Amino acid sequence: MENRKLSICMIGFGNAGKEFCRLLIKKREEIKDTYDFDVIVTAISTKSKGALYDPTGVDLSRALHEVESEGRFSENNPKRTDGSTLEIIKKSGADVLIELSTLSIKDGQPAISHIEEAFRNNMHVITANKGPIAWDYKRLKRMANEKNLAFLHETTVMDGTPVFNLVEKTLPGCRVLRFKGILNSTTNFIMEEMEAGSDFETALKEAQRRGFAEANPSMDIDGWDAAAKTAALINVLMDGEVNPMTIDTTGISGITVKDIEEAKKKGGKIKLLCEGYRENGRVKGRVYPAFVDNRDIFSKVDSTTSILSITTDLMGEICIVERNPEIQQTAYGIYSDLLTLIKEWF
Amino acid sequence: MENRKLSICMIGFGNAGKEFCRLLIKKREEIKDTYDFDVIVTAISTKSKGALYDPTGVDLSRALHEVESEGRFSENNPKRTDGSTLEIIKKSGADVLIELSTLSIKDGQPAISHIEEAFRNNMHVITANKGPIAWDYKRLKRMANEKNLAFLHETTVMDGTPVFNLVEKTLPGCRVLRFKGILNSTTNFIMEEMEAGSDFETALKEAQRRGFAEANPSMDIDGWDAAAKTAALINVLMDGEVNPMTIDTTGISGITVKDIEEAKKKGGKIKLLCEGYRENGRVKGRVYPAFVDNRDIFSKVDSTTSILSITTDLMGEICIVERNPEIQQTAYGIYSDLLTLIKEWF
Numbered sequence: 140m141e142n143r144k145l146s147i148c149m150i151g152f153g154n155a156g157k158e159f160c161r162l163l164i165k166k167r168e169e170i171k172d173t174y175d176f177d178v179i180v181t182a183i184s185t186k187s188k189g190a191l192y193d194p195t196g197v198d199l200s201r202a203l204h205e206v207e208s209e210g211r212f213s214e215n216n217p218k219r220t221d222g223s224t225l226e227i228i229k230k231s232g233a234d235v236l237i238e239l240s241t242l243s244i245k246d247g248q249p250a251i252s253h254i255e256e257a258f259r260n261n262m263h264v265i266t267a268n269k270g271p272i273a274w275d276y277k278r279l280k281r282m283a284n285e286k287n288l289a290f291l292h293e294t295t296v297m298d299g300t301p302v303f304n305l306v307e308k309t310l311p312g313c314r315v316l317r318f319k320g321i322l323n324s325t326t327n328f329i330m331e332e333m334e335a336g337s338d339f340e341t342a343l344k345e346a347q348r349r350g351f352a353e354a355n356p357s358m359d360i361d362g363w364d365a366a367a368k369t370a371a372l373i374n375v376l377m378d379g380e381v382n383p384m385t386i387d388t389t390g391i392s393g394i395t396v397k398d399i400e401e402a403k404k405k406g407g408k409i410k411l412l413c414e415g416y417r418e419n420g421r422v423k424g425r426v427y428p429a430f431v432d433n434r435d436i437f438s439k440v441d442s443t444t445s446i447l448s449i450t451t452d453l454m455g456e457i458c459i460v461e462r463n464p465e466i467q468q469t470a471y472g473i474y475s476d477l478l479t480l481i482k483e484w485f
Numbered sequence: 486m487e488n489r490k491l492s493i494c495m496i497g498f499g500n501a502g503k504e505f506c507r508l509l510i511k512k513r514e515e516i517k518d519t520y521d522f523d524v525i526v527t528a529i530s531t532k533s534k535g536a537l538y539d540p541t542g543v544d545l546s547r548a549l550h551e552v553e554s555e556g557r558f559s560e561n562n563p564k565r566t567d568g569s570t571l572e573i574i575k576k577s578g579a580d581v582l583i584e585l586s587t588l589s590i591k592d593g594q595p596a597i598s599h600i601e602e603a604f605r606n607n608m609h610v611i612t613a614n615k616g617p618i619a620w621d622y623k624r625l626k627r628m629a630n631e632k633n634l635a636f637l638h639e640t641t642v643m644d645g646t647p648v649f650n651l652v653e654k655t656l657p658g659c660r661v662l663r664f665k666g667i668l669n670s671t672t673n674f675i676m677e678e679m680e681a682g683s684d685f686e687t688a689l690k691e692a693q694r695r696g697f698a699e700a701n702p703s704m705d706i707d708g709w710d711a712a713a714k715t716a717a718l719i720n721v722l723m724d725g726e727v728n729p730m731t732i733d734t735t736g737i738s739g740i741t742v743k744d745i746e747e748a749k750k751k752g753g754k755i756k757l758l759c760e761g762y763r764e765n766g767r768v769k770g771r772v773y774p775a776f777v778d779n780r781d782i783f784s785k786v787d788s789t790t791s792i793l794s795i796t797t798d799l800m801g802e803i804c805i806v807e808r809n810p811e812i813q814q815t816a817y818g819i820y821s822d823l824l825t826l827i828k829e830w831f
Binding site: 439440 | 508512515645646647650651654655656657658659780781782784785786787790794799800801802803804805806807808809810811813814817820821824825828
């Protein structure tokens with residue numbers, strides 16, 4: 140019996156994209172058996188690795204091998220293609236766009252235009268890129284609704300840990316009053332190293348060596364990554380209309396070893412907190428380094444672990460914790476959205 | 486326009502049942518507006534407060550007032566009725582049974598027979614009583630499936646905090662490899678008081694005074710409540726077939742102030758842990774007091790707060806925490822199952 144086909148157009152083929160493809164290769168038969176869908180990738184567009192297009196399904200193992208050995212899709216790959224990302228989205232004829240391009244914190248582009256193009260071509264969208272959710276969620280969601288298309292984004296905050304789905308699917312009837320989280324690993328790691336006696340520069344270098352921090356670390360250090368996650372959470376969970384620039388953001392560059400020692404003396408630590416709250420009928424967000432008492436569960440959120448506490452009208456306060464995630468957990472987030480799409484939209 | 490009717494038969498009218506009714510009174514119009522359902526309670530059966538029956542809908546405010554002022558439904562209430570619980574379930578003609586009777590840890594009865602009777606009468610079931618899930622989940626779930634009826638039980642572990650729904654609705658494609666939790670408030674509170682300098686007896690009395698611990702505290706102290714929760718989690722989340730008696734259970738009665746002081750010296754605490762794990766192709770459970778390092782997030786789960794860590798094949802380890810719940814969170818668990826029923830089964 141022929142399986143139904145579900146075709147994907149991928150934008151971006153970095154660590155998350157590659158790991159998602161590995162997972163897809165591993166799970167392809169299971170998806171066929173469980174949901175009667177044959178999932179194929181008909182196009183991959185990247186900024187610096189070239190692009191592939193094959194309406195019968197790109198050979199993912201070959202694509203992975205090429206990028207790992209040559210750093211890009213091979214000149215010899217017969218499925219290499221040209222054209223802009225927007226042209227490839229259109230040409231892909233895919234059922235779903237998976238948006239994995241690099242985040243631009245300043246405006247959420249070009250990811251937003253990729254998503255618009257997908258909706259124009261009647262494609263569902265899964266984004267692991269938080270830019271569009273932080274900058275333009277409401278409008279994009281409306282576009283999706285008008286065409287009865289899915290717009291899924293579980294991976295944008297805390298990887299595959301259910302955050303958006305937690306509220307949407309498991310807390311029916313609840314209204315989110317506020318949230319508080321520790322959502323940026325780099326700053327969390329740096330302040331922990333400083334507490335253990337390191338200075339800021341050494342701690343930052345160690346984070347870069349371990350692969351948490353980017354070569355240009357200001358996205359993390361200055362709180363922009365945390366602000367984008369806060370904006371995404373506010374827009375989706377609290378029906379707010381904010382963007383990273385309207386989040387009241389203070390990074391950790393002003394934090395000294397002395398501040399951390401003083402916090403230690405007072406029986407606590409400094410953590411970069413992300414908060415969403417309601418004030419005078421409006422939803423607001425802030426990101427700031429704050430004292431956290433050692434008796435508080437937030438003080439034990441160390442290294443790359445993250446936590447989100449959600450307070451609702453009916454269910455009080457619950458927290459969800461992602462412990463020591465790896466790239467597999469990012470790939471799972473995309474995969475879980477793909478299964479949600481299959482189960483709920485086909 | 487006439488709303489569709491959804492009628493409930495309630496077994497039990499203790500703190501959780503009363504709080505659920507208060508919530509239902511508050512939310513009745515919202516449910517009508519949102520889901521086009523008029524939710525009524527056609528019967529309430531209790532062990533010691535009498536029973537009410539009104540096919541057009543019991544007056545819940547009156548029922549609450551009577552129980553609060555007289556300790557039972559009034560002799561003057563025209564809707565008072567006689568008959569066994571099984572007879573009332575049958576007579577209720579309700580769409581859904583809400584099972585809130587007192588847990589019998591020894592065999593899960595009489596709740597199991599209430600649920601069987603509901604299924605025989607083509608009623609959906611929501612249970613906040615963990616006995617049936619801990620003792621007889623597989624068979625009851627099969628009965629429900631055969632008649633295409635819902636069998637919902639989110640409240641049985643960690644009140645309304647999503648635990649079962651977390652896995653079912655937000656972790657698609659994941660297999661639960663193991664779990665670890667702190668799920669019993671009484672023992673958690675007692676050991677905390679002992680750490681603060683109290684002896685066992687004084688700590689227990691304080692827990693009783695504050696309303697966590699029962700007059701007969703052995704359900705908690707000897708680990709039975711924790712074992713029942715462990716069994717419920719194993720049966721549902723890990724497809725196991727266990728019951729509270731097959732959980733390897735050690736309570737906290739053997740824990741001395743000296744043990745707790747020694748743990749403190751070693752930089753940690755003693756916590757009563759609940760674990761489910763796979764061993765030689767079988768799923769097993771255990772409950773035992775264990776040393777928890779102060780650096781571990783589990784060490785900060787204090788008083789009535791509870792935590793469940795779930796490790797899956799694809800998503801690694803995530804934890805969910807319920808912070809300082811009150812009776813409202815139990816009522817919300819039942820309410821959330823009711824909304825799930827309305828959204829997914831009607």
